[in-house]
Amino acid sequence: MHDSAVLGWLFLAIHAALQFIFIVRALLRPHREPASRFAWVLVIALAPVVGVIAYVLFGEANLGRRRMARLSAARAALPPAGEVAGPSSEETVHERFVQVFRGGRSVNGYLPVGGNRATLLPDSAAAIAAIVADIDAARESVHVLFYIWLADGSGLKVVEALKRAASRGLVCRAMADDLGSRALIRSVHWQEMAARGVKLSAALKIGNPLLRLLDGRIDMRNHRKIVVIDNAVTYCGSQNCADAAFAVKARFAPWVDVMARFEGPVVRQNQHLFAGNWMAQTGEDLTALFRAPLPPPQSGFTAQVIGSGGGVRYSAMPETFCSLMNVAQRELVITTPYYVPDEPIQAALCASARRGVATTIVFPRRNDSWIVAAASRSEYAELLAAGVTIREYVGGLLHAKTLTVDGEMTLIGSANMDRRSFELNAENNILLYDPAFTQAVRARQQVFMDAAPIVTSEDVKAWSLPRQLLNNIIAMLGPVL
Template sequence: MCAGIAHHRTAMHDSAVLAWVLFAAHVAVQIIFMVRALLRPHREPSSRLAWILVIALAPVVGVLAYVLFGDSNLGRRRLARLQAAFAALPPAGEVAGPAMEAGVPERYVPLFRVGHSVSHYLPVAGNRAALLPDSASAIAAMVADIDAARHSVHVLFYIWLADGSGLKVVEALKRAAARGVTCRAMADDLGSRAMIRSAHWREMEAAGVQLAAALPVGNPLLHLLFGRVDMRNHRKIVVIDNALTYCGSQNCADAAFAVKAKYAPWVDVMARFEGPVVRQNQHLFASNWMAQVNEDLGPLLRAPLPAAEPGFVAQVIGTGAGVRYSAMPEMFCALMNAARRELVITTPYYVPDEPLQAALCASARRGVATTIVFPARNDSWIVAAASRSYYRDLLEAGVEIREYAGGLLHAKTLTLDGDVTLIGSANIDRRSFELNAENNILLYDTAFTATVRARQQVFLDASAVVSRARVEGYSPARQLWNNLIAMLGPVL
């Protein structure tokens, strides 16, 4: 009997020791990840605090979430390949000729200097642009230009669907390759997963189109050991014959956007550019291509520039893992701070950092007519809730908020005082700021800005004004939900 009691006590002791060991290990893991969150560079204090609270209050979920989302890590190998591509190419500041700030009013020069500090492209003069009427017209123009191409066609899309528009581009590339044009097509491996794994992709390859998947996912579980799966190439770039380029918000897809049809139509803005700025977009494409494919595209960027023609000053702004942290929000803040009379913004996703929210509010407070337009129905319920948590502060500052009811307003545009335009792929959210590779064009031109402003007015006329009474009428439960989701913004 005594032996039995002794055995029982030993078992209890062993269990207690094991429990304490497991508890100590559990706490150690928590502390390790808390320290990791504190040591992560380029993080706002609020983000660090949010991660520490998540790890402390929900240890298992918090640690797992940090492994999945905590570090903006592209992966050492991928980053090394991207850096090697930039090193092999002509310097970004030399691909489009010398800087031409002479035609830009002095108060706008700092904007282009901020842009230069981001990806080292200089503001260059002699550019021309046309704003396409709608998504179908943009695809039709691209197809026509591909059909007229004589030397090279380069396309890069985040989402490429096998729908009417997507297949029109597929067929145009096949036709171009068949007549001897060098065609290179790239799509994000996650955003265009179905297309890349389809027969259409294989048919393009068989026709002679050179293909590449941007940021291949591979095995997602193994990928987590080397970098985040959700760091994506969100760019939309078309460059033809080294002479013209497209920039804007449109993916290679119909406005009906079959993968999220219930939010359709997707309303985008796309512009066709000619001039030296084309070489900057070519450089951006080449860096992405060479990071995935062992092919030197440097000769395209060393070719003589065409004879100078009249045109406006423009500059490509490419952001992503290869450039400095916080580049895109700095650009947005600089534009907001430069406004004197009017600032109009359209964006589908608004989850700003604190300086950006403050800059937008300050714009309205100093008397600038400040308007921001969102879609009334957002395809991301998380972003929709987070965005609306910022409405009260914006409205109190005097910002006019409108919600577009004609579909999912996907256009990313900013016009400033009728003089300056920013157009491209970047949203005003943390994904565009920290995770996605984006491409935009900043330009100074009253005529083209008037055209973009007129398109913005079409969106404004189809939008409902969000009143303070409406926002103040949100139920406590809805306010709690919106604020809770926004609080998680620094975490996600």
């Protein structure tokens, strides 16, 4: 046999062995739905070279051993999550909502705590103005974390406020995702903040992409939006540190977000979440932040932080969404820009409508991700058949991530209803029970709904065959996207 023939057979054997190894790995990987296993096996079997490379890059939600070790060390050093914000106020919550808070507690250990107050900011500009005002009024410390932080009008207002605060002698710590905020991190503005004494950190640094792949997925990102000032005020919502015009994707503008300002014990939970990220990334010890006594109890509602991501239970966010859908009795309203559900999410949403709950979900008409838009629309027919009302917002890119239940309970934060938020991104949300604040959120949702025409079954049936095929093909590949 010629040497070339031997090499050819050897190459085929190695090729088949690698293909077999990665198929077995896809089948044995924990925390994966059967549909996801099937999709990966199909990709690897039909396109072996591309499939194996794709699996190495995107097949597993792996934060990396070193990152996980640092995150675990930070959590071990910090006080237990259940002790940072006072005792549980579970008894003040309507009985049927208690189970939702108990599920939330199982994610990070944060208790549902009472005595909280919140203001829903009118729009993106008002949110930035409020953050800047609170930074300017700060007396001790300022902590900010954003996924996307742009050097535009809003982004630079926060930069300047941090520089002013640091110049006054306050301890200022600012963290931004290394991919989402790469332009700012590599700009003169970042350098100027450092020169003025602001402590800075780039979250989930990519570095050399080829070396990064040796220790975890490159596309696992810190998607959180957290501001904590003086251990007394925190912000939570969908808004990045940027103008609504959102220059990096201006053709989809305005980006329509929701941001809320909170006071009360829940602030300490957001501080704890920030501290875990900061300590894992920088090694700086922030445990002293939690030695200060809690302020005297005040009247207010019950709230709880839910932070998902690497090192947190795999099913944290989808379980939270499902729990809220399942507890609804009269009305369920959801706004989200990205909907690529797993099977339980889709089933819970359909079941909500089928049992008589007025169920509405609002998406943007024009999405900045055509892949996500296609995958979302592949689910429309089933949702509509179950009785879910679907609306598509036409006033820009509706980026708000909100969920209200029966006008009493709210979930607000950074998490989308897609696999990226479920499996890859670090997210932060606040779950709360308060009819007054929920009514404010519900009124904002109504504003979105009024600018979002209803999508009917006839509309979906009228889509062209190529469009339907594309939507369904994209959705079929959803588990590997």
